[in-house]
Amino acid sequence: MATTTITPSAAAAPRRRRVSRVRRRAALGWAYASPTGVFVVVFFILPVVLVGQMSVSDWGLFAGNKGINAPDNFTAAFAAAHFWPAIVFTLKYTVVTTVILLGLALALALLVQESNRWKNLLRTAILVPSALGLASASLLFYALYSPQSGPINPWLQSLGVVTEPISFLGTATSALWSTVFLIVWRFAGFYMLLLMVGLQGISGDVYEAARIDGAGRWQTFTRITLPLLRPSLALCTILCITGSLLAFDQFFILTKGGPDNTTITIVQLIYSAAFAGRNNLGLAAALSVIVLAALLLINLVQFRGLRGKDS
Secondary structure: OOOOOOOHHHHHHHHHHHHHHHHHHHHHHHHHHHHHHHHHHHHHHHHHHHHHHHHOEEEEOOOEEEEEOOOHHHHHHHHOOOHHHHHHHHHHHHHHHHHHHHHHHHHHHHHHHHOOOOHHHHHHHHHHHHHOOHHHHHHHHHHHHOOOOOOHHHHHHHOOOOOOOOOOOOOHHHHHHHHHHHHHHHHHHHHHHHHHHHHHOOOHHHHHHHHHOOOOHHHHHHHHHHHHOHHHHHHHHHHHHHHHHOOOHHHHHHOOOOOOOOOOOHHHHHHHHHOOOOOEHHHHHHHHHHHHHHHHHHHHHHHHHHOOOOO
16 A cells, blocks of 8 residues: 655645735734824824923923923923913813713713604704814804804893893803803713613613513613613713813813903913913923823723723
């Protein structure tokens, strides 16, 4: 009986082909990922490195880098006249906006989820403001709030609600709540959509089992809906808090930090240090580094506090 002899080279051929296929797939993966990698390096890593360098340098807007001056920029940042008031106001605005916006978004998501006849109309009406840019929405509300030419005061006076025009942006309290109303109007539909996706991911069998066990609406909401909606709520909370802490457009357009510098946010302070008269990019970079560190810490706390027990 004849026997077949397999040479070492013939036995190694399938292994070489497998290695070649793995290498080709790896090269193809790197080719697909390289555009994203270049984007991250150019638009994130390099700017962060540059900001870090600027934060420890005497860097003027027009004079350029005059040399290292660490830690003078950070000392000046903490000693700035409006630093701590800006921190307090930004935190206050963040808390108010997050509570109202997420509460309303959850209520709207539940309403749209349970509504049958007017579901599509409600979804469209609530989502329409989300298509408008924040700067455009701020300009729109600036015109609406105007005591001279805005339509809100004439409407209220014609209805007998007020006798004199209301200065929506004239005091610190009214400016804050007017801006919060703008943000809630603009973003409620967006967060409603995120929560609605989470609600649709909850199986109907869970609710059916709860009804069979005699659970009421409140028990179903607190013991089934909220726990199962926790990932979506965590995402919305993180997005809302981060966006509120970085608020700039709405206050820059509506209040310019007024009245009497009572509505200055931390990002407005960075803009003021860099461009509005001071032209000190080193100070602005130091403030940016402080904000970045605070955001990283806050997001870390949020991830640890909002993630589920099984995460």
